[in-house]
Amino acid sequence: MINSNSITFKVSTLLVVISAIFILLTTLVSRHLFISGYESMEHEKLNYIMHSISPSLALNLSYGFNEAVTELGNELIAHKHIVHVQILPHQSDAIHFGISIQDTKEHFTQEMTLHDPATKKSIATFKVFYSKKYFHQLMQEFYILISISIFLYIIALTILILFLLKSLKPLGLLANMMNHFNPKNPKTFHLPFNTKDEISSIGMSANSMVASARNYLSTMQELNKKLYQNEAHLKEAQRMAHVGSWEYNISNNTLELSAEMYRILALKSNTVLTWDEFLDYISSSDKLHVNNTLIYAIEHGSTFELKYSIVLKNSNLVYIHTRGKVRKKEAGHSRMAAISMDVTAEHTDKKTIEQLAFYDPLTKLPNRTLLNDRLSEAISNAKRHKKKIALLFLDLDHFKNINDTLGHDTGDSLLIHISKLLKNEVRESDTLSRIGGDEFVILLTDIKSHDDALVVTQKLIRSLHGQHKIDQHLMYITTSIGVAMYPDHGENYYELIKHADTAMYAAKEDGRNTAMLFTKQMSQDISKRRVLENDIQLMEGDYEQFELYYQPKIDAKSNKLLHVEALIRWRHPTKGLIFPDEFIHILEESGLILKVGEWIIESCFKQIVSWRQNNMELQVAINLSAAQFQDYNLIKLTTSLLEKYSINPLLIEFEITENISINNVQESLRIMQAIKSLGICITLDDFGTGYSSLSYLKQFPIDVIKIDKSFVMNMHDNHDDFTIVKTIINMAQSLNFKTVAEGVETTQHAKLLKELHCDMLQGYFYAKPLPVPEFNNYYNNFLNQNE
Numbered sequence: 001m002i003n004s005n006s007i008t009f010k011v012s013t014l015l016v017v018i019s020a021i022f023i024l025l026t027t028l029v030s031r032h033l034f035i036s037g038y039e040s041m042e043h044e045k046l047n048y049i050m051h052s053i054s055p056s057l058a059l060n061l062s063y064g065f066n067e068a069v070t071e072l073g074n075e076l077i078a079h080k081h082i083v084h085v086q087i088l089p090h091q092s093d094a095i096h097f098g099i100s101i102q103d104t105k106e107h108f109t110q111e112m113t114l115h116d117p118a119t120k121k122s123i124a125t126f127k128v129f130y131s132k133k134y135f136h137q138l139m140q141e142f143y144i145l146i147s148i149s150i151f152l153y154i155i156a157l158t159i160l161i162l163f164l165l166k167s168l169k170p171l172g173l174l175a176n177m178m179n180h181f182n183p184k185n186p187k188t189f190h191l192p193f194n195t196k197d198e199i200s201s202i203g204m205s206a207n208s209m210v211a212s213a214r215n216y217l218s219t220m221q222e223l224n225k226k227l228y229q230n231e232a233h234l235k236e237a238q239r240m241a242h243v244g245s246w247e248y249n250i251s252n253n254t255l256e257l258s259a260e261m262y263r264i265l266a267l268k269s270n271t272v273l274t275w276d277e278f279l280d281y282i283s284s285s286d287k288l289h290v291n292n293t294l295i296y297a298i299e300h301g302s303t304f305e306l307k308y309s310i311v312l313k314n315s316n317l318v319y320i321h322t323r324g325k326v327r328k329k330e331a332g333h334s335r336m337a338a339i340s341m342d343v344t345a346e347h348t349d350k351k352t353i354e355q356l357a358f359y360d361p362l363t364k365l366p367n368r369t370l371l372n373d374r375l376s377e378a379i380s381n382a383k384r385h386k387k388k389i390a391l392l393f394l395d396l397d398h399f400k401n402i403n404d405t406l407g408h409d410t411g412d413s414l415l416i417h418i419s420k421l422l423k424n425e426v427r428e429s430d431t432l433s434r435i436g437g438d439e440f441v442i443l444l445t446d447i448k449s450h451d452d453a454l455v456v457t458q459k460l461i462r463s464l465h466g467q468h469k470i471d472q473h474l475m476y477i478t479t480s481i482g483v484a485m486y487p488d489h490g491e492n493y494y495e496l497i498k499h500a501d502t503a504m505y506a507a508k509e510d511g512r513n514t515a516m517l518f519t520k521q522m523s524q525d526i527s528k529r530r531v532l533e534n535d536i537q538l539m540e541g542d543y544e545q546f547e548l549y550y551q552p553k554i555d556a557k558s559n560k561l562l563h564v565e566a567l568i569r570w571r572h573p574t575k576g577l578i579f580p581d582e583f584i585h586i587l588e589e590s591g592l593i594l595k596v597g598e599w600i601i602e603s604c605f606k607q608i609v610s611w612r613q614n615n616m617e618l619q620v621a622i623n624l625s626a627a628q629f630q631d632y633n634l635i636k637l638t639t640s641l642l643e644k645y646s647i648n649p650l651l652i653e654f655e656i657t658e659n660i661s662i663n664n665v666q667e668s669l670r671i672m673q674a675i676k677s678l679g680i681c682i683t684l685d686d687f688g689t690g691y692s693s694l695s696y697l698k699q700f701p702i703d704v705i706k707i708d709k710s711f712v713m714n715m716h717d718n719h720d721d722f723t724i725v726k727t728i729i730n731m732a733q734s735l736n737f738k739t740v741a742e743g744v745e746t747t748q749h750a751k752l753l754k755e756l757h758c759d760m761l762q763g764y765f766y767a768k769p770l771p772v773p774e775f776n777n778y779y780n781n782f783l784n785q786n787e
Contacts, residue, residue, distance in 0.1 A: 109128070111125065597628040712725060
């Protein structure tokens with residue numbers, strides 16, 4: 001069936017229209033060419049005739065030879081197609097030859113100007129009229145020929161259309177069958193193809209297509225099944241690897257995201273996201289870099305790789321690693337395809353590793369490794385610009401006592417607190433680091449002089465001044481600081497850190513809570529200290545080189561010698577007698593203080609037994625370090641020694657410093673009560689130099705308060721020291737404590753203290769610490785003098 005949309009109708013119509021246009025154009029073009037050609041030919045013929053006769057005609061007219069002019073005119077009229085000639089002289093009447101002309105349109109007209117041969121002036125106009133009768137005859141013959149051609153062309157076109165209709169009829173049937181073609185169940189086309197032309201080939205191809213479609217559908221079903229499985233595996237792999245994919249169609253500004261990409265962005269899978277909304281997830285710190293990279297990739301069609309962070313709707317920060325490429329097509333279409341991996345875990349792990357590698361896990365300050373890097377860089381810059389840098393080595397005073405008495409958790413809390421205080425006192429360009437234990441190192445860059453560094457040390461010391469409440473404990477912390485300068489004291493990390501450490505130990509030996517600048521003499525002193533440390537380690541439990549000296553304490557009222565204080569000395573085999581100021585801190589830092597402390601306690605017990613055998617009954621005061629006071633074995637050891645040597649516990653006195661006692665009040669109170677339960681006397685040593693609170697003193701089962709010698713030695717010249725000593729004695733009496741004043745070196749000291757009703761006096765005015773044989777002699781002489 002033929003309809004307006006069929007190929008047959010369209011082709012037939014097209015042929016008719018094209019044929020009509022072709023015939024019309026051919027006719028018009030042919031007619032125009034014929035007419036133009038004929039007219040051009042006739043005009044050329046006339047032009048030739050007129051140019052041939054014009055010289056003679058002009059000559060005769062110029063001389064007035066009218067007969068000759070008439071003869072020439074008649075010759076022209078004799079021409080087959082020339083019907084009229086006009087000669088229009090300028091000075092006389094017109095001359096006509098031939099028939100009269102009524103309609104000039106039926107003739108070809110040619111006109112020429114005649115000139116006088118002698119003067120070359122225009123003398124007349126020469127016009128010839130040429131008949132078109134022969135032209136009209138030719139045109140009639142032309143139209144007859146064109147009509148016959150059109151008629152034959154229409155007959156051929158009709159035959160062609162009928163042949164086309166017959167040939168294309170099978171295609172219509174094929175089209176109808178294909179309209180009812182079921183792609184899910186394709187069937188072979190049964191068409192009346194009896195020829196071997198192109199139409200039959202199409203039918204055969206259609207049937208071949210059906211067979212291929214069957215195979216294709218079968219293959220596609222298998223492929224779809226595998227594709228579905230692969231997509232499922234891909235989604236699972238992306239989910240497990242936290243890798244999502246996305247594609248941005250730059251031409252139409254559309255964005256497609258994978259399921260894992262939606263999960264990374266914490267969005268529902270059906271959420272429609274625009275490109276701008278997608279970019280809005282990028283954190284502000286990374287947005288400019290990401291935008292510039294993507295714009296460059298779009299302009300150049302290049303690959304790109306980005307690491308950045310995104311902020312989710314719930315404010316969570318996610319770190320992303322993206323790799324992608326922009327593909328440009330010839331048609332101008334561009335697509336950006338990429339995969340994005342959630343690397344938050346890796347980023348966190350990297351930060352953790354970096355934190356562990358370069359930062360102290362407790363205080364979060366730079367550690368020794370990072371300090372080394374920054375110091376090396378600072379040295380390079382200082383060398384290049386000829387500037388100075390300073391290295392400050394800080395060590396907290398008596399920090400080990402805090403760990404021993406309050407535990408390491410409290411010690412850690414204190415270190416965190418101290419790190420925050422120190423950080424507030426340094427510039428952002430400086431480096432505050434913790435290199436271990438209670439040791440902090442500060443790198444000061446761009447320092448002009450030693451004085452600048454020492455000014456900073458004073459700020460640091462002041463920052464730690466006063467009370468610090470740590471884990472319900474009130475603490476009073478001081479620090480010793482050593483300073484080394486580049487390039488004055490070293491040109492590399494190891495020299496500077498070593499010399500700053502040396503200066504720090506010198507500050508401790510100078511009384512602590514101060515800062516000292518490195519000098520070469522300090523190195524020598526430290527070398528001596530290292531030798532002593534090594535010698536102590538070599539003792540390996542054999543403490544025969546240690547020796548106890550005893551210093552008497554005199555009863556101020558009765559002037560009797562009833563009490564002594566045991567003081568350790570080191571009789572070195574090569575260096576001679578070494579005082580405790582040089583090695584006690586070594587024992588504390590090395591941890592040997594507990595073993596040596598046990599040796600001191602048992603040695604005192606043995607000495608009491610020895611004196612008892614010689615009728616000398618003396619109460620011996622034994623100094624306890626913080627580690628000994630906190631040692632769980634102290635009570636057990638003391639109990640066993642009391643039983644072993646059968647000693648009256650009243651002859652034993654334990655001296656502790658006030659700083660030890662107040663760092664952990666509850667624990668200190670428990671230990672003191674355990675000591676008191678044994679019947680042993682407790683003395684609070686160095687009273688007035690620490691930060692004791694009266695509320696604590698009221699709780700502690702203390703028997704004696706010992707006034708520090710720093711107040712006693714200048715009390716006769718310094719009113720403030722005198723007032724302090726007087727106040728301490730009055731307070732002790734009100735609390736029923738005994739008092740001992742150390743540092744009594746003059747008669748005036750003894751007199752003032754007796755007037756203030758101090759209970760016991762100790763100092764060089766009576767006797768310095770003495771070895772046992774000398775003390776025994778002193779004791780006997782003292783008794784004889786006071787009988």
